[in-house]
Amino acid sequence: MTADFQTVRLEISEGVATLTLNRPDRLNSFNDQMHQEVRAALESIRNGRADGSVRVLVITGAGRGFCAGQDLSDRSVAAGDEAPDLGASIERNYKPLVTSLRTLDMPVIAAVNGVAAGAGANLALACDMVFAARSASFIQSFCKLGLIPDTGGTWILPRLLGPARAMGLALLGDKLPAEQAEAWGLIWKCVDDEALMPTVDALAKQLAAGPTFGFAQTKRAIWASSTNDFPAQLDLERDIMRECGRSHDYREGVAAFMEKRAPRFKGN
Template identity: 50%
Template sequence: MSSPSDTLLSERANGVLTLTLHRPDVLNSFTREMALALQAALADAATDDQVRAVVITGAGRGFCAGQDLAEALPQDGGPIPDIGEIVKASYNPIIRAIRTLEKPVLCAVNGIAAGAGANLAFACDLTIAADDASFVESFAKLGLIPDTSGTFFVPRLVGMQRATGMFFLAGKVPAAQAKEWGLIWDVVPKAELMTTVMAMATQLASQATRGFGLTKRALNASFANGLDAQLDVEAQAMHEAGKTADYEEGVRAFLGKRAPVYQGK
């Protein structure tokens, strides 16, 4: 296991890049260093053909408790840091990187996911949580607003009333309830979390990566498009998918009645 930073561990195997938030003593709360390390790792994954799926998880007993508030307080009697600038520099680039990375991004939530940690999980393509995990939109307790794409994804996943309740009341949403509401893909026993997620990631990494990327591009576009515009997006994406080596391999495998061997190209 390598580390671009002591706060983020990185491991590659079978086409899967696993990124582990690594500040377990403070529930992996984000510092600028950790945010920049995650940004850099996602940027590298986008250009590395050997990476065909990404898993984000946390070390220790929690996934991520959000912003480390020590960095958001005045230092040595100085001015209060601009929280908006922290969001712009730390969290917005991470969400943009996840959504524009044309490879599957899975999230393994191993414990509490609060604030930016919860919204990071909701922004991933497939999120699986341990059965004892929970999610908290904790911003209201500090007089802040949800960031890290929370106001974008949460109402689209659960509807306006539930999103407002999560944001205003700032209560814990247990993993089972998060699945029932459609916030996450699945819940598994904690002891099986990483085995389950890595099996899924490895399966996805062996499939047609470009097809996944184009599907993700179309899903992203659907948030802003009407029907006519989205039909055009689908046609263009299908045009590109039809020119890939993986599509050709898929057709040949189908006609030859054999399992396809995809190269992610």
């Protein structure tokens, strides 16, 4: 299955939805049309989760970059112009985008194929797992414009890297190569450029065939741990395990183990 858009591509096959940011001439930077089409694509993916046709989402970029963040040519900031309301842009576009990825009840994998800068870097980091090509890099370029890391950057970076490294990346805007990002624990894995999509595709299909109801609950619990205290997290684990224990996938997993056969998970 494919869907028709101008600034993104959405392909669905074997339970895996691949959303490709598709403005390669602008390094896949966001304009209003791309935001609208990404929202529509994510809604289609949610519908696919409901009917069982989508169980994993992969996000990548067309051409030589993943995403360069906001397309500044889409905003007027010339001298004498009325100052743009960047807060309105966050509220309308970037906040709902990363919230959608965090709450999507399936694994979300970023395949970073080149530069990921500004909002593009933090879009990738908002995904559940990040794979990056060896030639890829991450840049918190906001400081070059007198801005702060948005799209969840001020929340994600210190939790993944600690305050010292987060502050250095935010204040200096230095390019962080993919290999260093892996060494620091910012991303899951750095792979050779030619291995990026085959590696991600194989993992996505593996996850799509797995107990995706449990995967969604794992995602829910891990994200919640950053704001819960320990007793609250234990209570959440109890409640989620109760839900998982009532699922088809749990019963099927136990039956398959006892019968020494491959399980047939349904994602519910």
